[in-house]
Amino acid sequence: MKLRQLLLAGAVAVALVAPAATPAEAQDDITITLIPGLTTDDFYITMNRGAQAAGEALGITVNFQGAEEFEPVMQTPVLDAVIGQSPDAILIAPTDSTQLIEPLRRAHDAGIPVITVDTFIGNGQYQTGSGDADFPISYIASDNIEGGRIAARAMAEAIGGEGKVYVSNVRPGISTTDQREEGFKLEMANHDGIEVLDTQYNENDASLAASQFQAVLARSPDLAGVFGANLFSALGAANGVQAAGKSGEVAVIAFDAPQSIIDNIEDGLVDIAIAQHPAEIGYYGVMTAYAHITGQSVPPAIGTGFTVIDADNMNDPAIQRFIYSGE
Ligand code: T6T
Numbered sequence: 001m002k003l004r005q006l007l008l009a010g011a012v013a014v015a016l017v018a019p020a021a022t023p024a025e026a027q028d029d030i031t032i033t034l035i036p037g038l039t040t041d042d043f044y045i046t047m048n049r050g051a052q053a054a055g056e057a058l059g060i061t062v063n064f065q066g067a068e069e070f071e072p073v074m075q076t077p078v079l080d081a082v083i084g085q086s087p088d089a090i091l092i093a094p095t096d097s098t099q100l101i102e103p104l105r106r107a108h109d110a111g112i113p114v115i116t117v118d119t120f121i122g123n124g125q126y127q128t129g130s131g132d133a134d135f136p137i138s139y140i141a142s143d144n145i146e147g148g149r150i151a152a153r154a155m156a157e158a159i160g161g162e163g164k165v166y167v168s169n170v171r172p173g174i175s176t177t178d179q180r181e182e183g184f185k186l187e188m189a190n191h192d193g194i195e196v197l198d199t200q201y202n203e204n205d206a207s208l209a210a211s212q213f214q215a216v217l218a219r220s221p222d223l224a225g226v227f228g229a230n231l232f233s234a235l236g237a238a239n240g241v242q243a244a245g246k247s248g249e250v251a252v253i254a255f256d257a258p259q260s261i262i263d264n265i266e267d268g269l270v271d272i273a274i275a276q277h278p279a280e281i282g283y284y285g286v287m288t289a290y291a292h293i294t295g296q297s298v299p300p301a302i303g304t305g306f307t308v309i310d311a312d313n314m315n316d317p318a319i320q321r322f323i324y325s326g327e
Helices: 003-021 042-058 072-085 101-109 144-158 175-188 206-219 231-243 259-266 278-293
Strands: 031-035 061-064 089-092 114-117 138-142 163-169 194-196 223-228 251-255 272-276 301-304 306-309
Touching: 031 042, 031 072, 031 278, 042 061, 042 278, 072 089, 072 101, 089 101, 089 278, 101 114, 114 278, 138 144, 138 278, 144 175, 144 223, 144 251, 144 272, 144 306, 163 175, 163 206, 163 231, 175 194, 206 223, 206 231, 223 231, 231 251, 231 259, 251 259, 259 272, 278 301
Parallel strands: 031 061, 031 089, 089 114, 114 138, 138 301, 163 194, 163 223, 223 251, 251 272
Antiparallel strands: 272 306
């Protein structure tokens, strides 16, 4: 290639890459609203950080509106109010896989695209043309069955493959925590020496989870471990273990990774934390909504990753970026 051609090719390459380096121009006419499971949970606060980062990159407005409890009866009025504001898309973590179907259909019927993040409605299979809950455009989340399996493998290792364990869970009907329990039990079927006791449901209340731990321990003094299937279940389980003076004796496997759980790992109270990547969920949620709004086709599901945090890796900066933030 002659020098002039080379220079021209270089100029074209510069012309092609240059726009990507320019900050996104404000597109004030696009608004996306993210409705979390609850507003005061570090998991959703971190998800919102990712969503805001995507909003800034695209030059669009991302609102964060939700209830202060993880309850369908509190989330539905928030959703109705958001529908009344006619955003260009709704990203939502439905707090019940059945009870949010009809409220979300109201958004769909109003012409507002719905994307679910973290949790799903129906069976989570969207855009299939079958069933009554396949109308959301996409589902962006962790693989919660696999997360439950990871927890079970960690538990089996922590207790040397033997003993009684139980799952501290929120309530039936939440897709994420149901799937974590399912994955945990599927994996435990491979461990003959481990007995999985009845699940304890705590209504997302860490204090209740802590007192349930004490009750299970009173019934089964040889209890070997507890799997806290979400942030509040794990915090409650850890508090219960500490109050019973069983730190280091009863294994605690925590789903989710707020700073308090990481502190508990440092103190030897919690064995591992399975960190989801909520910022990634928020980021790709907004990107997916934007792609759909601007006429691109989008995948019906996007899976995000996990990072397993333990005493050996918790001080590594590459790992610490996955600790949830409370601001
Ligand atoms: O575990 C997360 C989320 O994935 C789940 O759906 C509900 O609980 C959390 O928000 C943690 O509190």
